[in-house]
Amino acid sequence: MSSGGGVDGPATPESDEDDWADGDPAEFESAEPEEIVESSAARRARLRRGRAPRESRFRNAWRSRGIRLGVPAGVIVLIALGLVAWFTPLLAVRTVRIEGLAAIPEQQVQDALQMPEGRSMLRLDTDALAERVARLPKVRSARVQREFPSTVQVTVVERTPVLYFDSPDGTHLLDCDSVEFAIEPPGPGVPKLITDHPGGSDPVTKAAVAVMAAMPVSLRDQVGVGAVVARSVSDIALELRDxxxxxxxxxxxxxRKAAVVGPLLSQPGKVFDVSSPNLVTVK
Incomplete structure (x- = not known):
């Protein structure tokens, strides 16, 4: 019985129902495993993040150590190979090839080289070898080169006569540098030099050699069996073979003289004066 207010029923059960009404029991129960899964995933991620830098540091340290060990090892190998090539017959000279010879016997060049037997290619002084060959009187220039693994190439430029002159001790040959390089017969096609004091150091002789170098080939051929008469450095005449x-x-x-002398020689005459190339004359 109740007076005035009536009976609402027990308070506790209603409170319990209200509590469950605020949240679904199934949802509450399912939340706990999800939180556990998320925590495990996060923990693994943290472990991976913590392990990655350590592994990276380990790899970098190993790589750096490998580089530090590899560089000295490579240097040692290179040094060892260099010593083997320098001191052993591995790169020894086995062939000497000589080119450019016409008047000089090959054996004469071989003797001048004095090539040390069994010497490593790396130990050859090519400049010194070239200088030895260049000392030969008939050699104008010489070049020595290595051709690995075992060949030495020698290239010779010989002196060739452009003039000769007679002397009590024989016939002297002069090359284009006015060098007296041999006392022997001149061979065909070399003109004779006629001057008062012939010689490689004589200014008149040098002037005659310079004239031979300046004249055209066609005129040089016509002088071949003739003579070059040099009375002074400014008075040089060419006696042609005809x-x-x-x-x-x-x-x-x-x-300029070389340019005008060709057409001039096509004219009849005996004496062709080109000493003043702007005013040539024929007699």
Whole structure:
């Protein structure tokens, strides 16, 4: 019985029902495993994050150590190979090839080289070898090169006569540098030099050699069995093989003289004066 207010029923059960109404029991129960799964995943991620730097540091340290060990090892190998090539017959000279010879016997060049037997290619002084060959009187220049693994290449440029002159001790040959390089017969096609004091150091002789170098090949061939008469450095005449004479003068304006002498020689005459190339004459 109740007076005025009536009976609402027991309070506790209603409170319990309200508590469960605020949240589904199934949802509450399922939340706990999800939180556990998420925590495990997060823990593994943290472990991975913690392990990755350590592994990376380990790899870097190993790589760095490998580099530090590899560099000295490589240097040692290179040094060892260099010593083997330097001191052993591995790269020894086995072939000497000589090119450019015409008047010089090959054995004469071999003797001048004095090539040490069994010497490593790396230990050869090519400049010194070339200098030995260049000392031969008939050699104008020489070059020595290595051709690995075992060949030495020698290239020789010989001196060739452009003039000769007679002397009490024989016939002297002069090359294009005015060098007296041999006393022997000149061979065909080399003109004779006629001057008062012939010789490699004589200024008149040098002027005559310079004129021979400046004249065109066609004129040089016509002088071949003739003579070059040099009375002074400015008075040089060419006696051609057919008896005609070209008055060349000195070495000044030689290029211009070489240009006008060809057409001039096509004219009849005996004496062709090109000493003043702007005013040539024929007699």
């Amino acid at each position: 008896g005609r004479t070209v008055l060349w003068g000195g070495t000044v304006d030689s290029a």
